[in-house]
Amino acid sequence: MAIVAFWSNGKEETAKTLSIVSIATNMAIEHNYKILLMSTNYNDDTLERCFWEKEKKQKSVIADIMPPSQGHVLDASIEGLAKLIKSNRATPEDITNYTKIVFKDRLEVLMGIKSSSYEEYLRLRSTYVEILQNANQYYDLVFVDVNKGLDNEFIRKILDMSDLIITNITQRKTIIDSFMEIRAKEKMFRKNNNMLLIGRYDKYSKYSAKNIARYMGIRDIICVIPYCTLFFEACNESKVADFFLRLRTIDESDRNANFLQEVSNTAEVIDYKLKELRATL
Numbered sequence: 001m002a003i004v005a006f007w008s009n010g011k012e013e014t015a016k017t018l019s020i021v022s023i024a025t026n027m028a029i030e031h032n033y034k035i036l037l038m039s040t041n042y043n044d045d046t047l048e049r050c051f052w053e054k055e056k057k058q059k060s061v062i063a064d065i066m067p068p069s070q071g072h073v074l075d076a077s078i079e080g081l082a083k084l085i086k087s088n089r090a091t092p093e094d095i096t097n098y099t100k101i102v103f104k105d106r107l108e109v110l111m112g113i114k115s116s117s118y119e120e121y122l123r124l125r126s127t128y129v130e131i132l133q134n135a136n137q138y139y140d141l142v143f144v145d146v147n148k149g150l151d152n153e154f155i156r157k158i159l160d161m162s163d164l165i166i167t168n169i170t171q172r173k174t175i176i177d178s179f180m181e182i183r184a185k186e187k188m189f190r191k192n193n194n195m196l197l198i199g200r201y202d203k204y205s206k207y208s209a210k211n212i213a214r215y216m217g218i219r220d221i222i223c224v225i226p227y228c229t230l231f232f233e234a235c236n237e238s239k240v241a242d243f244f245l246r247l248r249t250i251d252e253s254d255r256n257a258n259f260l261q262e263v264s265n266t267a268e269v270i271d272y273k274l275k276e277l278r279a280t281l
Contacts, residue, residue: 002136004163009175017046026263034108038109038143039144045114223265
């Protein structure tokens with residue numbers, strides 16, 4: 001049981017949310033883990049839109065392969081669960097009642113807060129730490145898409161309690177340099193429970209994963225998630241689960257093969273890293 005935080009610094013797009021979606025979906029299919037996927041961002045439905053169309057039920061091959069349980073969802077959002085937390089009546093087992101199922105007993109999504117006001121979001125946000133603590137007792141893995149930056153204590157608390165911090169960067173030198181400065185100042189990013197992930201990776205760039213590692217002076221593997229047109233379209237059309245199920249076995253010459261291989265490689269590195277960290281406890 002572990003909390004894996006996906007974080008990035010600044011406002012630049014790093015494909016953090018799409019990366020976490022691809023990795024969680026892959027691990028849910030290929031590994032025997034019960035995974036919760038959630039976001040701490042305000043009024044951002046990117047994560048859930050990867051799986052479900054807005055206010056519309058979607059028929060897919062998922063129901064035939066891994067049918068969801070029926071009638072258990074009370075209010076599929078952190079908002080509903082936050083109210084239960086504030087009443088001091090929540091238990092680890094309660095969390096699944098507030099999720100939406102992608103794969104039964106494998107992958108669930110806890111929808112983000114979409115309150116009418118940012119002030120209400122700030123009020124409910126205080127329950128995230130307890131939600132994560134409870135979720136960590138019920139799920140094998142909790143993947144959390146954390147707000148960008150380090151400008152408030154809330155973000156720091158989430159990162160501090162996470163078993164593994166995955167910092168999402170790009171191949172732009174300014175972003176790499178910016179993170180190097182943060183890493184030098186912030187002790188939490190110099191611990192063993194850290195890894196780097198490059199989203200929308202271009203293997204032809206001079207800033208390859210190996211060159212970036214050399215430039216930063218680190219020996220750890222930097223994982224990558226290449227840009228994939230078909231995956232990007234699947235995210236836009238709420239068909240991510242179908243995308244991974246349909247492409248489980250493809251020829252190496254297929255244009256999507258590299259993307260799927262790197263997602264699988266990243267999932268394996270995360271799995272290995274978590275087991276390594278547990279062994280040192």
